[in-house]
Amino acid sequence: MKSLLALGAVVLTTAALAWAGADAQPKAGGAPKPVITKAAKGEHCVEDTAYMRRNHMKLLNVHRDRTVLQGVRTKKHSLKACIDCHASEATGSVASAKEDFCVSCHSYAAVKIDCFDCHSTKPQSAAATTLPHAHPASAAAHVEELAGVSQ
Amino acid sequence: MNELKTMSEQAPDSPERRRFVGAAAAVAGLAVVPGVMLYEVADARPEEQPASSAVRWGMLVDATRCASGCDDCVSACSTENGWTPVAQSAHPRQAPQWIRKLQLEDPLTQAQINLPMLCQHCAEPPCVDVCPTGASFKRADGIVLVNRHTCIGCRYCMMACPYKARSLVHEPLNDTQKPDVPRGMGCVEACTFCVQKVDRGDGTTACAEACAAAGHNAILFGDLNDPESEISKRLRELPTKQVRADLKLNLGVRYHGI
Numbered sequence: 359m360k361s362l363l364a365l366g367a368v369v370l371t372t373a374a375l376a377w378a379g380a381d382a383q384p385k386a387g388g389a390p391k392p393v394i395t396k397a398a399k400g401e402h403c404v405e406d407t408a409y410m411r412r413n414h415m416k417l418l419n420v421h422r423d424r425t426v427l428q429g430v431r432t433k434k435h436s437l438k439a440c441i442d443c444h445a446s447e448a449t450g451s452v453a454s455a456k457e458d459f460c461v462s463c464h465s466y467a468a469v470k471i472d473c474f475d476c477h478s479t480k481p482q483s484a485a486a487t488t489l490p491h492a493h494p495a496s497a498a499a500h501v502e503e504l505a506g507v508s509q
Numbered sequence: 510m511n512e513l514k515t516m517s518e519q520a521p522d523s524p525e526r527r528r529f530v531g532a533a534a535a536v537a538g539l540a541v542v543p544g545v546m547l548y549e550v551a552d553a554r555p556e557e558q559p560a561s562s563a564v565r566w567g568m569l570v571d572a573t574r575c576a577s578g579c580d581d582c583v584s585a586c587s588t589e590n591g592w593t594p595v596a597q598s599a600h601p602r603q604a605p606q607w608i609r610k611l612q613l614e615d616p617l618t619q620a621q622i623n624l625p626m627l628c629q630h631c632a633e634p635p636c637v638d639v640c641p642t643g644a645s646f647k648r649a650d651g652i653v654l655v656n657r658h659t660c661i662g663c664r665y666c667m668m669a670c671p672y673k674a675r676s677l678v679h680e681p682l683n684d685t686q687k688p689d690v691p692r693g694m695g696c697v698e699a700c701t702f703c704v705q706k707v708d709r710g711d712g713t714t715a716c717a718e719a720c721a722a723a724g725h726n727a728i729l730f731g732d733l734n735d736p737e738s739e740i741s742k743r744l745r746e747l748p749t750k751q752v753r754a755d756l757k758l759n760l761g762v763r764y765h766g767i
Contacts, residue, residue, distance in 0.1 A: 426656050428559035429648060429708050438688055454684065476657055476693030478686045 392466040393457045397443040404434045414440075437473065442481045451479040553710025565651035566630070566702050566761065567733035568717070569740050569749065573766035574727035575623040580610045582625050582728060585719030589703060591687040605676035605692075607700045608716060613767075622767055625716065625728070628653060628674040628700035629752065630761030636666035636675065645697075651733075651761055652702045662695040671753050675699040702730070702761075733761065 403410050421435040433439045441452050444459040452460045453474045586608045587594045598604035608627040634653045636645045644659035645666045667675045681694045689705040703714040717728040731740030749763040
């Protein structure tokens with residue numbers, strides 16, 4: 359009886375694994391892939407693309423503490439420098455539309471970031487020419503987007 | 510150019526000449542490429558070097574020169590740091606104020622004093638003492654700041670501050686922040702001595718610039734630790750006071766004429 363139960367368990371587990379494996383296959387018309395636009399400025403990123411995809415958050419965290427606490431404002435690994443290059447040409451921002459650089463991946467990966475609750479999403483020059491409250495619609499869209507990501 | 514020639518006729522290493530050449534280099538840097546001037550200014554700290562305790566930034570406010578009805582310092586601060594002027598705010602009573610213009614009147618003599626009130630950048634800041642998360646901190650060069658990454662918006666620091674210098678951001682800012690000055694809902698904030706300008710090597714603040722531009726020259730910003738700095742010289746000459754000196758907080762902002 360015991361061996362029969364064990365056999366049953368093995369069969370069930372195998373079936374479950376097979377089913378899970380089948381489900382993991384990409385389906386046509388599944389979740390839309392993120393749009394990763396090439397940076398408008400510059401030839402290459404400050405680190406390899408593969409490294410940046412995995413580790414950009416660690417670099418940003420270290421740099422942010424050095425900037426806030428010690429006043430070190432080097433350009434490499436600074437969020438401002440990321441935004442300078444990666445702001446979309448259409449919106450001039452990294453996080454105001456769905457296809458913008460930061461939002462695109464983070465919504466795909468269901469990662470909620472709150473960087474842009476405080477930080478400007480636009481490069482220095484663009485933000486300087488844009489008066490406050492000039493784009494309430496895009497800002498509202500960005501907030502909705504972030505809310506969507508958090509759900 | 511004529512001025513340069515007359516200066517060069519002086520002793521080659523005279524301090525006047527060196528200061529003049531330094532200033533000329535700074536002006537030339539400004540004129541050519543704004544980004545490059547960082548390296549041209551004599552006082553600028555290299556950007557990879559942390560703020561140092563050899564410097565203590567401070568401010569001297571000459572209340573005798575502060576004009577009644579003028580709020581150029583307040584509007585310059587608002588423009589530089591991106592906070593909405595109180596008059597334009599939907600909720601003026603809770604709107605952030607990094608600097609306020611005060612008019613005081615002696616009830617006995619009716620003598621009036623005008624002065625700007627802002628974060629006093631204490632050497633012993635009560636806001637730092639009470640902060641439960643360590644978000645409120647004093648940088649090595651004496652500037653008292655809020656680390657918004659750790660601020661939980663509890664407002665203990667607002668209660669602790671004897672100068673009513675801090676504000677809480679109550680409303681979402683919807684991407685209207687300046688790239689150099691991140692601010693956000695739920696965080697406490699206050700005057701930063703224009704830390705972005707200080708780190709850039711400007712050696713001044715938006716309010717001091719605006720006051721000078723208006724011709725009042727009531728605000729002087731500089732290094733209190735450098736005995737040769739303009740502010741140290743003026744502090745030696747003028748009698749100045751700390752507001753609530755009884756609290757022994759060793760303030761970075763000193764007032765003359767109060």
